[in-house]
Amino acid sequence: MSTAGKHGRLRTRGGTRERVVEATLGLFNERGPDRVTTAEIxxxxxxxxxxxxYHFRTKESLVLALFARFEADAETFAVRALGGGSGEARTYEDLLSDWFRLVWAYRFLFRDLLALAGTMPALATPFRKMSARMRGVVEALLRRMIEEHIVNVPKDDIEPLLANVWIVSTYWAVYLNLQKGIDEMDAGHLDWGLNQVSHLFKPFLIPTGSADVFPLSTRREPDST
Structure with a gap:
């Protein structure tokens, strides 16, 4: 994924519309929609x-276009995570890492969600539906881990664990950005987020079944956005 520097022109292949979307994503991630002008884009x-x-009459239309692309990427992830896609099977570690990369790639949507929902009501319902879909994926993966005897989670702990895993795995990038001032992610930051999730599972791990899942770590260099 190609992105622009702070003052340079975007260098990427594709038509004008796609180049606009790519440039906008980079700028929104860097400073947020409110601080980016159409002239700058x-x-x-x-x-x-x-x-x-000609392509986007308002910044709202740009945000909605970016959300639509995120939604499509998230659905691709969901199908792969639930075993409905083609290609080699992904480990739990790989799947979580893929989700973390996706959240980072579109981090402005999560970081600025409250402000966006307030000014763009059209975004609220599809974001809520997407969130429910992804939480369903997390639940399916957790129940699969229970069936495969990787974790032993008492019935009363399943819902709280699901909520905490969803919160941490979705908003870890926001935490690093807002609380630590981190604007550029490297493999160490991804490891940090992955290990926050691994600690949520730690009390429930079955030692004989956990060797291939934890500790979580990165295996590939993250995409820069």
């Missing part, structure tokens, strides 16, 4: 504002 792509408005 156009300048980053190397087009005039009239050309930008």
């Amino acid at each position: 156009a300048r980053t792509v190397g087009i005039n504002e009239g050309n930008l408005y």
Whole structure:
């Protein structure tokens, strides 16, 4: 995924619309929609504002386009996680790592969600549906881990554990960005987030079944966005 620097033009393949979306994602992740102007987006792509408005008349339409792309990426992840896709099977570690990378790639949506929902009511319902879909994936994976005797979670602890795993795995990037001032993620930051989740499972691990799942760590360099 190609992105722009703070002052340079975007360098990526594809049509103008796709280049606008890529540039906007990078700028929104860096500073948030409220602090990015359409003039800056156009300048980053190397087009005039009239050309930008031909594709996207408002910043709201840009946010909705980015959410639609995130939604599609999240659904691809969900299908793969639930075993409905083609290709090699993914380990729990790989799946969680993939989700973390996805959250980081679209981190402005999570970091600025409350502000976006307040100014863009059209975003609230689809975001809630997407969140429910992803939480369902987390629940399915947890129940699979229980069936495979990786963890032993008492019935009364399943719902609290699901909620905590969802919160940490979805908002870890927001925490690092807001609380630690981290704007660029490296493999160490991804490891940090993954290990926060691993600690949630720690009390429930079955020693004989946990060797291939924990401790969680990165295996690939993260994409930069």
